[in-house]
Structure formats: structure tokens, C-alpha cells
Amino acid sequence: MAEVSCRKVVKEYDAGVQAVKGIDLDIADHEFVVLVGPSGCGKSTTLRMIAGLEEITTGEIWIDGDVVNDVPPRDRDIAMVFQNYALYPHMSVFDNMAFGLKLRKFPKDEIKRRVDEAARILDIVPLLDRKPRALSGGQRQRVAMGRAIVRNPKVFLFDEPLSNLDAKLRVQMRTEIKKVHQTVRTTTVYVTHDQIEAMTLADRVVVMNHGVIEQVGTPNDLYHHPATRFVAGFIGSPAMNFLPCRVQDGVNGGVAIRLTDSITVPVPPARAERYGKFKGKEMVLGLRPEHLFEYHEQGKPNWTRIDLPVDVVEPMGMETMVHFFVDGAPVCARVDPATHAAPGEMLPLTADLNQMHLMEADTGKVV
């Protein structure tokens, strides 16, 4: 087990393209950290630099108190699970899992003990004699994890390990990975582009975009207190609604937010001082779909009612998504499944503005 640190790590490719632009990150012992972001954000490159599979252009990577910039992967005492499993097709499951131990010249009985133990944890004991070809996607993924576990390394690295699995199996394997981490408690760095995977697995989530870290925090932190518009939009499904707005004077000396010529909503008193500083500025209002309700449902007397024409209704069983447009901007509300909303009809809505986020239109910074 070990701590992992990145200090001003930069990865620049030959053409001068910077994939990672000087990130700083500290991962504590036993921690499960997920790097999440869209394709090309530099998350996999960061992981591969930690693994030693990519050279670091500048900066330092520390594992267990040592700078490992020039240490080859085999001497970093890490284990990695790849997206395509990377199982050796000519070896049996047992040999795949034992390969790393054999290379490190472990005694045969110790190898067998460790492989059997890992196979038991992952429930793949009956598969040990099979070749990878004879395994399903989920089983291959377990073997890949087994190969990592038997080594008992300082750090586990996962590079989008569930991307090749179907939706149902992905959920199942997600739980398995979490269980394994709860059992072995090895420091883990996990890369994914799936924010739900990130939220469900991580102790802390690192959101990356364009080679920089946008925000680091617990899943709840990121969800409720995003630092930027990117994080606010990336975390949460369906995504947060963004509406261009302007902060202006409200009634009784308060502050209000003007969305369109006809829609102006009051800022809750608790936030009036914070948002008051931005009077007259172009801003963006962020509101999650679950904070938009049908008006009658809440019955809160002071909440503003807005009537909007319904565009699309998506019943999902335990909830229903209703889509609208506000001045051309798409808006989604998560409403009670018993709603009578129908496309083309007006639906009275209200919002819990205590949950709103206000961002600068130019920088995207949440204020």
C-alpha cells in the first residue's frame, strides 16, 4: 500500500500537443481515486504515466515516498487492469494470474496459494484451467483483476476496465470492484469516462478536462458544490440545466435573476449577498433536473410559478423526465411519474432555488 503524488506533471507529445498540462494530485494510502473526464482529457495518459508506460515530459510522480520518473513499470510495484483485459491468449487463467509472480521468482506453493486465494475472492476457481478464449467478457475482467490482486502491489491502476462490458454486467462488476477494494484496501487509481462509475466507486473523484484538473472532491462534493460549469455539467445524469441569465435588483431590496423578458426569479435571501456582487453581469444559471418540480406538487406558497410548453415526456418508471425550451435553451425536469404532462401542453413548474448554481458566463466559474 502506498501514497501516490503527481507534482506539476506535464505530458507533451512530439507535435507539441500537451495531453496533460501540469497536474498536481495527492492520493492517500488505501484511497480509491477515480479520474473522470471526456475523451482526450488526459486521464488515461495520467494513469499511464503513473504506471510508467508513458514518459513524463516534466514534473514528478511519487509512489510510496520515492520519485519514480525513471523507474521502469516492473520496478514500480503496481498492477494494472486494462480496458481490453490484455490477458495472454496462449496461457491458461492460472498462468495468466501467476505470470507476474513467476517472473518475480516466487516459490511454486506460494504462487498456487495466492492464485487460489484471488480466484476464490473473484469466484473464478472453476475457470483456472481455461484459456482466455473460453471466457466471457465478465470472466476475463475478473481474471484481469485476479492478475492484479495476486501480486499484492502497492497501487492498483484501472484503465476503463468496464467499458467493454454490457450495461448489466458493468453494474455487477462495479460492485465487485468496490467489494475487492473493501477487502484488500490497496491504493487504487481508476480511470473512466462514465461519471456514474466515478460517483459510485470513488472515495474521491478527480474531474479532468483538456489536460487539467477541474476539481477534486468526494462524489457528494462534486455533485452539490461543483467548482466550474464543466464539472456541474459533467457530473449528474441527466445533466444540469444551464440557462443564460442576468443578475438584477429584486423586490424589497432583494436580488433577482432575469432569465427571459417574461421570466424573472427571486434569489433566496441566503444567497442574495453572494450573488448581489454580480448585478448587471451576464451569468449562467445552473439547476439540476431534480430541483425542478411541477408547481402543485410542492405547494410552497412563495415559490415562483412558471408555465412552460412541454416538448418531450420520457417516463422511466420511478420518475419521469419532461423536456422544455426556455428561450431556446433546453431544460429537463425530473417529475413525479404520475404527472399528466403531455407534449405541446403547458405545465406549471417551480424550482428549488436554494439548490441553484450561478456561474460566470465567460470563465464558467461557479460563484
Next chain:
Amino acid sequence: MADGTSIPIGAIAPGKTAGRRGTMRKFAQRRSTIGFLLCLPLILLIAGFVIYPAFYAIYLSMLNKKMTAFVGLGNFAFLLQRHTFQLVIFQSCLFAITAVVLKAFIGFILAHLMHNIPGKNQRIWRGLLLVPWVIPLALSTLTWWWMFDPSYSAFNWVLNQFGLANVPWLGVGWIARFCTITVNVWFGTPFFMIMYLAALKSVPEQLYEAASIDGAGTMQKLFFVTLPMMRNIIAITVLFSLIVTFADFDIVRILTAGGPQDMTHVFATYAFQVGIQSGDIPLGASVSLFMFPILAFAAFFVLRGVTQRTKEIAT
């Protein structure tokens, strides 16, 4: 006629015609029939140029020199007792096995070197190294022959520059054997290189990365990842090359014509000498047929191994 059952002469019952036409159409539309018809030109070509000559050679090998009497396996028994033919068997095996092993080894090294040369430069080197393979063999062997020539040998000139004596390249048995093998290796190595290069490129990079993380060094990656992943290509390439090298004619014919003292003869050149030059076609046919059991035996085991491994590792 009045009963309504008779049919005018020359007419066919309409139902019957339609039925027969329908059956024919069904037959022609069956996948297996279409497949067979599409393959038919090739089958005819193979039958005409491979199967017929092969059986004709077997037939010829069982005749006497004048081709007037059937002698059974007499020609084969006669050949096996002849010292020259025993030498030919030894030389053919030596020539083919040494050349194939050297080609495979050098080709493997070149493929690795090539694989590690980045992008554009790799294409240039790959093109240059393929040159020996694309020049017509008879032509390039003539150039080699010139370089081995006792009077004008380029190699001897180089040796002389270092104060060394001339070497009779094609005049002494073992040196001549070495020369024929060298030319064959020079000609055949690019084929191995290009096949191995293709195989190397098909090994997923992630396997090497996984091996690196598992603790493998360069040699361990070679033995535990590269070679097992390339085994099928290596086996097929070696088999193919073995067949072609065993049947080689041009190099020996041009360089030494089997000499000195029959010490470089291989099956093909000896069959030519016995069958065409000496006019004993049945004996020549017997010589050429000797290759068949050796190659069939090798092909059976190599292809069985390939099929087995393909089943095991295909994903």
C-alpha cells in the same frame, strides 16, 4: 382424346415441365452448387497443372528407362542404393534445413529491427530489404556467380586487400555448399522478414504493457509474449519456405550445376540431370518424387499444430 387424358404428340405436360425447371433452378441456386461452379475454373486448372502431372510423374517413375515396361518401385530401390543419390538426400536436407533456419533467424532479427524504426524511415528500409526478393532469382544468382568467379571474384579481391589468399568459392565441396546456402538465405530472408514484421505488428501493444507491469524484461517479453503470439506465423512461414527451398533449382543449377563432384546437387537439379540431361525420365521422376513424403510429413505436423493453436488462442 375424348376422355381428356391424352396429350398431343410433341407436347409435354405443363406441370412436369415447370416441375423439372423448378428443380433445376433450385439445384443451381443451392449455395453448394454455386460455390462449386465458382471454384470450377480453379479446380480445372489444378487438375490440369498439378494433379495430372503428379500422377503422370508417379506413373513415369514406375517405368523402365525406355519407358516400355512397368518396374514397380524398382527405380526407387535402385536410387537408394546409389552413393550419389544418398549424397543428394543429405545435401538437399542440409541445404533446405540450414537455409530455412538461417532465413528464419535473420528474418526475425531484421523484423525486430524494422519494427523499432519509426514511421517513414521504416518504409524506406522495408523497401530496400525487400529488393533481393523481388529481383528474379536466376538473374541475381548470376550476379552472385560472378562474385564467386575464380578469376574475377569480388570476394577474393576483398580478401586480397587484406593480404589473404584466393578462395575457390565454387570449386571445393563444402565451400560450394556454403555458397549455395548463402545465396538462398540472401534471397529468402526478406520473405521471412516481411511475414514476421506483419506478425509483430499484430501483437497487441497492451500485452507488452501488461508484461512490463508484470515484471518482464526485454528477453522475457520476447519468450513469453512475442514468440508464443507469433508461433503460427513462424510455423507456416517455415513450412512454406521449407517446401520452396527443398524444391530449389535455380541457385544450384546456375552456381555449380551440382558440382564439384555432385557435392551440391539437390533433388531438383539431380532430377534434371538424370531425367533430362541423361535421358532417363523415369529415374528423374523417381528422384523428384522423393521430396513428396518428406514435405507431406512436415506439412502434416506443422499444419496440425497451427490449427490447434488457432483454436486455443483465437478470440
